Amino acid sequence: MEDFTQVVIHVIRSIPEGKVMSYGQIARVAGNPRAARQVSRILHSMSKKYKLPWHRVINSKGEISLQGEGHASQKWLLEQEGILFDTASKIDLSVYQHRMEEVM
């Protein structure tokens, strides 16, 4: 596995319960600000294998990016951790975003 992927996985694992990070933010912390889509790719293909808290990753607008069934289960999981959604089904990032220093 490549370095960048390794770091992204580490960062995702470090998101505490009840907090979220955005794809772009994770990419930034991992040292490549332009690799947001990469983060989505990693989540898509490696969440199971590496037991990632995939549901704690949302987009920069505070929305769940997944569509359909995935959307519902992600929302449910986040609510179990005490995260509140507004009427537009969005999360207040100023409250729930996990702040983190750059890694490596």
Add this chain to the structure above:
DNA sequence: GCCATGGCTAGTA
């Protein structure tokens, strides 16, 4: 080639 993005602009109200 795939991906679960993000940020900026035009164009409307």
Add this chain to the structure above:
DNA sequence: GCCATGGCTAGTA
């Protein structure tokens, strides 16, 4: 709503 962005897994041979 458009489009530039970029690192590389999974699954087959």
